[in-house]
Amino acid sequence: METIWERYPFSLIKHDGWRRVVSFFGIIAIALAMHFFFYFAQELTWGEAIRGTRRDFAPDWRWLHVGETAVFFLVHHWFMDNWPAWKMAPKTAAEIQRDHEARQAMVDDIRWTPGLGWGVGTGALVGVAVYFVAVWALPIFYNAITVIE
Incomplete structure (x- = not known):
């Protein structure tokens, strides 16, 4: 079974020790960002x-x-492949092996x-910017929607 930490971009980290450290602190960073965002929305x-x-x-x-x-978001995104377009098709052992070999070759x-x-740095900066733009725009969207007068 493939875990999220065996996927790209974590698979670029060749040393297992560094992959574990990056994964650990990555989980904490993602959890804190999601916590602040969802608490702010509430x-x-x-x-x-x-x-x-x-x-x-x-x-x-x-x-x-x-x-x-956060759990609903993660289940929806990572485990259901962004349902409602969820299309899970069973693969044979040979297909799975071929996919793993192709990914490893890549x-x-x-x-x-x-x-x-530069690409990783730019991606990180754009991701942080998108997060703060979303936090900035959230009150604007909430003020535009009036449920109870």
């Missing part, structure tokens, strides 16, 4: 959390549901070059 939806209350106004309820929202052909470094 603050915009229901208003500020109030200590001592129950249900959707309680901070502990929101923390719990931030985690649930990874073996990739060498770290300055162009690859």
Whole structure:
């Protein structure tokens, strides 16, 4: 069974120790970004959390549901291949082996070059910029939608 950490771009890290370290801190960074984003979205939806209350106004309820929202997002994205276009077709052992060999050949052909470094750096910067633009735009979208007058 292939895990997410055996896929591209993690497969570019040749040493297993470095792959584990990058994966560990990558998980923490993704979790923190998702936590702040989903908690912010809840603050915009229901208003500020109030200590001592129950249900959707309680901070502990929101923390719990931030985690649930993140799990639904991850299941949808990584494990269901962005359903509703989910098309899971069983493969034979020979097809799986051929896919693994083709992927490994692709990874073996990739060498770290300055162009690859610029691409990874640019991708990281664009990803961070998109995250902050989404956080900036979220209140604008929430103000445009009025559910209860």
